[in-house]
Amino acid sequence: MALIEDVAAYLDGDGRGESRQLPREASFVYATESMRLTTRLMQLASWLLLQRAVNEGELTAESARSEKEKVRFSATPSERGGPGFEQLPTRLRDYIAKGDRLFDRVVQFDKLERGLLPQMPPEGGANGVADQLARLKAAFGRLRD
Numbered sequence: 001m002a003l004i005e006d007v008a009a010y011l012d013g014d015g016r017g018e019s020r021q022l023p024r025e026a027s028f029v030y031a032t033e034s035m036r037l038t039t040r041l042m043q044l045a046s047w048l049l050l051q052r053a054v055n056e057g058e059l060t061a062e063s064a065r066s067e068k069e070k071v072r073f074s075a076t077p078s079e080r081g082g083p084g085f086e087q088l089p090t091r092l093r094d095y096i097a098k099g100d101r102l103f104d105r106v107v108q109f110d111k112l113e114r115g116l117l118p119q120m121p122p123e124g125g126a127n128g129v130a131d132q133l134a135r136l137k138a139a140f141g142r143l144r145d
Contacts, residue, residue, distance in 0.1 A: 001048075003102065004041045007095050011038070018089040026087035033088065037099050044099075044106050046071045052107075065114075073107060 011034055052069050053059040054059045059067075080096065 001045065003095075003098055004045055007037060007041060007099070008077075010091055010095065015089065015092060018092075022087060023084070026084035029082070030092065031085035033085075033092065033096055036094055037092075040073075040099055040103055043071055043073050044102055047073075047106055047110065068110070071112075073103070078091055 015034070017036075019027060022030055047068060050059065050064045050071070054061050054064045080093075082099075085093075
C-alpha cells in the first residue's frame with residue numbers, strides 16, 4: 001500500500017512537472033506507462049486486500065476466491081524499452097520496476113493458492129528434505145553438506 005501511495009504522490013506532484021519537460025515521444029510513453037502502473041497497482045491492491053480479509057477471518061477462502069476471479073490481472077508486464085523509455089524520469093522507471101516485481105510475486109502467490117504451480121518430480125526418491133536440498137543446490141550452487 002505504501003508503494004501505491006508513493007506512486008500516487010509522485011504522479012500528482014513531481015512526476016507531473018517532470019512529464020512536462022519530456023520530448024513528445026517520451027511524453028507519450030510516460031502517459032502510457034503511468035496508466036499501466038496505476039492500473040496494475042490497483043489490481044494488486046484489490047488482490048492483497050482480499051487476501052488480508054481471509055487472513056483476518058472477515059471472508060472465507062471460498063468467498064475470496066470468488067471475488068478474486070473478478071480481479072483480472074492485466075497482461076503480465078511486457079519487456080520494457082523501446083523509443084522514449086530511457087528518457088522517462090528515473091523515479092518513474094524505478095516505480096515501474098518495483099511494480100513489476102510486486103506483480104510477479106503476487107502472481108506467484110495467486111498461482112500457489114490456486115494450486116497452479118507445477119509440481120517438481122522427486123529426484124531419486126520420496127525424501128522431501130533431500131529433494132528440497134537438491135533444488136537449493138541447483139538454484140544456488142553447492143551448499144555445505
